[in-house]
Amino acid sequence: MPTSSGNAGPAAQGLEVADVVAGYGGAPVLKGLSLTVSPGQVVAVVGPNGAGKSTLMRAITGTVRISSGIVTIGGVDITKWSSERRSRHGLGYVPQSRDVFDSLTVQENLSMGGYMLPKREVDDRITNVFSLFPSLLPLRTRVASKLSGGERKLLGIGRALVATPTVLLLDEPTASLSPELSKVILTEHVRRLADTGVAVLLVEQKALQALEVSDWAHVLVGGETRISGPSGEVLARRDIREVFLGAAALAIEASTAEDGKRS
Amino acid sequence: MSIVGSSIGFGLITASILAIAAVGFTLQFGVTNILNLAYGDIMTAAAFAAYFATKGGAPLWLAAVAGSLAGAVLSVLLNRFVYSWFARRGAKLFAMIMVTLGASLVVQNGMTAVFGPDFVSLPTSAGTTYQVGPAIFTGPQLAIVALALLAMAGVHSLLRYTRLGQAMRATATNPDLARSCGMATNRIIDAAWLLSGLLCGLAGVALALNLSTFTTGTGGTFLIPVIAAAVLGGIGQPYGAMLGALVIGLATEVSVTVVSPSYKTVVAFAILIVVLLFRPQGILSEVAMAKEIAT
Structure with a gap:
């Protein structure tokens, strides 16, 4: 059983997800995912449909079983906690x-x-x-x-x-909004929230906008991090579009044939 | 003329009992998501609790309290030891309805086995009657109307102004979000069983008081118009249940002036069917009821 005696040092503020494997009983959807969100930071998780973004959210909020790996908030291991207890501990969630x-x-x-x-x-x-x-x-x-x-x-x-909350999870906050409104929500509100010291984890399908407001970005493909780095750098990568499109194609393949190939 | 007047009087009493029962029933379903067909039998059990309390020498008011508490405790126990056991194993709405039907049969026949099939009656204080307009009421009947008004005001204040009541409404509309707000939804659901059970018990005692005699099947039979009232108002909507109870209570009693009393239930369902033709979601849809609470 993983306990907080693992890698989460006492200095680990904000949210830390370490080597998390999670799913719905069958093959795991998240295959060993790690990420860190420090206070005041906006970290974006982008990726095609079926990449495991929602599962990641559910693993953090406690509605999907984590089979290995740990999740900590403020250095405290919350992996085995109920949803209620997690929110009492400072986890905010906007589905x-x-x-x-x-x-x-x-x-x-x-x-x-x-x-x-x-x-x-x-x-x-x-x-x-x-x-x-x-x-x-x-x-x-x-x-x-x-x-x-x-x-x-x-x-x-x-x-x-x-x-x-000390950690705020935003699951596709702009999904049903107009482009103008999306911009306002992301660039004004989400950014301003982080500036007050909240650790914001932003999951977005609108990848470009999310990369523009975030400090750090993870491109998630098939339950694993494909690219990870400062958002500016990720945005500037020349192959971002191919990774994204390739990833989308891969995700479709993977969903039909088990064990998708590597690009 | 005076026949219609007094039937309106009877209608108000029936409506009062229906309102207490239907609000409890609809609250139970709205928050816990279990359509509890044993509700009527818990009403009967509460009436028997009151009956035995009076046999033990308790005054009528104390017997009513005992009956209400019995309803509350039995409802909580039924959920804790029967329903939640099935729910944890993944029983969904329809499977759960079958479970509650089973519970209903077990409770009702269990009572028949223990208490016998005979009709019994609560001792109503004899004599004094009160003339209100064209209708004549007995003391207990007036008390039933007053209790119903009180219960409705109580439920309204609870749902609208207290944290627990708001949390019940929140849990009813969106249990996942309720949990991510830090609500221990299991405890809120327990509270809903307790509260709806209290209303169920009170309705059972009121029903027994109003019918001069009752037996182990009384509550089960009464559940049919209770469900009609709850569905008429929009299932899960406490204010809808109040309105539905008023419509069905008045209509069934007033219909007696025109058709045979044995058609009472038919009248109730005729109204239900006609209303559902035009408003399949019940008189008060979710939005309408939320608005009503808000203003």
């Missing part, structure tokens, strides 16, 4: 869809975000979220199911922020 409580109002959604905090603190933090996302303030009594796509996403992020 790609169903990221708000549809039948609750904006205000109620935010207060649910602070469910595990004392009531007095929650009100302060909700005020903070409203100052961060002022467009939500006039909507506070509106039911979440009546929000627009962009408002909804801000609410989803805001809800996660009420708990003041």
